[in-house]
Amino acid sequence: MIALAYNSSPPSLNGGLVYLSDHYVAATTAAQRAAFATAAESLIAVSNAVNAAGILTAISMLKGVFHKGVAYLGIVTGALGIVSEAFRDILGPGYYVYGLLLPIWFLAVGWKLSRLGSSSSHSRMAKKLEDRAAS
Secondary structure, three states: OHHHHHOOOOHHHHHHHHHHHHHHHHOOOHHHHHHHHHHHHHHHHHHHHHHHHHHHHHHHHOOOOOOHHHHHHHHHHHHHHHHHHHOHHHHHHHHHHHHHHHHHHHHHHHHHHHHHHOHHHHHHHHHHHHHHHHO
8 A cells, every 4th residue: 555655646647757857858948958957847737627527526425325434535536646646755655645645535435336237226216316306
């Protein structure tokens, strides 16, 4: 679990930043350094966009069939992901909190989705939704 927490960022992000930083150091002109720095910032922005999408997904879960605790876990995880990616070097081992929450949230969402896919829970959810619509 610790290894999963430590590597919660996509490998492409970590590997991409290492690759770009190596080329940044080897760059001979200011234009080359600016290009590599811009590319690195773009990779980080993509990571933050994924976390922001997670927050939006979790917010939409608040009004659906998901348990509110799962939705709030997603909101906290997404927000913590943005902060953790921005301050990864400063947080050190504190980054593991985000690294542990992310797979826990994924498992909770996956568990609920698998239950929704079963026929018995589907009919119960349909009945609940019909009851809500009638009231």
